[in-house]
Amino acid sequence: MAESLRVRCPSCLRDHQFAAPVYPCVCGASLSPPLLHGAAPERFLRRTWAEDWVQVRCEQCGRLDHWPQPELGCPCGTLLRIPVRSAEDAVDTDSSGAPQSAPQPSHIPLPRTANSPRPAFRPIAIRTARDAVTMAELYLKWLGFREVVQQDIHLPEARPEPPVDTPLAPAIDLRGPGLTAQVNPSTQPAAPRDVECLWLTGLTAAAETTVYFSLAGYAGDARTRADDLGVALFSMDLTGSPQPVNTQAAELVSTGV
Numbered sequence: 001m002a003e004s005l006r007v008r009c010p011s012c013l014r015d016h017q018f019a020a021p022v023y024p025c026v027c028g029a030s031l032s033p034p035l036l037h038g039a040a041p042e043r044f045l046r047r048t049w050a051e052d053w054v055q056v057r058c059e060q061c062g063r064l065d066h067w068p069q070p071e072l073g074c075p076c077g078t079l080l081r082i083p084v085r086s087a088e089d090a091v092d093t094d095s096s097g098a099p100q101s102a103p104q105p106s107h108i109p110l111p112r113t114a115n116s117p118r119p120a121f122r123p124i125a126i127r128t129a130r131d132a133v134t135m136a137e138l139y140l141k142w143l144g145f146r147e148v149v150q151q152d153i154h155l156p157e158a159r160p161e162p163p164v165d166t167p168l169a170p171a172i173d174l175r176g177p178g179l180t181a182q183v184n185p186s187t188q189p190a191a192p193r194d195v196e197c198l199w200l201t202g203l204t205a206a207a208e209t210t211v212y213f214s215l216a217g218y219a220g221d222a223r224t225r226a227d228d229l230g231v232a233l234f235s236m237d238l239t240g241s242p243q244p245v246n247t248q249a250a251e252l253v254s255t256g257v
Contacts, residue, residue, distance in 0.1 A: 053066040132236060190212060232248035
């Protein structure tokens, strides 16, 4: 399991259980930003390149890469940046002055095919609703699902503006053997009813796995409902790197299909 901590929104004082996002290293290992316990989350209104990325060192191969800064969207509308420990803080020294590893967060285990790890997922930047659907399709195939196809639903034409400035688009279905997935590329968080509708669709199609991707996150009790129904939830950011939101999604990243 990825590391998690309790986060209190400074605007509405609502508590959230936040799980660190999990990313695939090029060596095939799963890694996540080490959360900084005891530090207050930071509210922010606009993004900057320097503040949107953090350095994370892979415990498996030692590689140091940039990954998206962990974020949490509160239902009250506040967007929070979750503090993480710097990569340099991950190494300490013992009484003799020799390097000593600091306590590390728990990580999702390697895929079942650890002897032949799958290559790292190559994200694509999301600028339009169609980009979001294409990214989800590629990610599902990276997880091991085969013959994933999009349902024939019209999407808005590509526009130069980012998704946050585009009109709301309908949720798009993706299907594959044993799989029913849905992509919500709109600026409105997915609601519990959206999760329930996807679950019913998967039940009707006798799908073993149901997966939901949302660009704007999840509202209210959508995550709780997904946990009850066994629906894997992923959030998407503009870098095109999906992040598991619940245990079902984390297990997919960990083990693949």
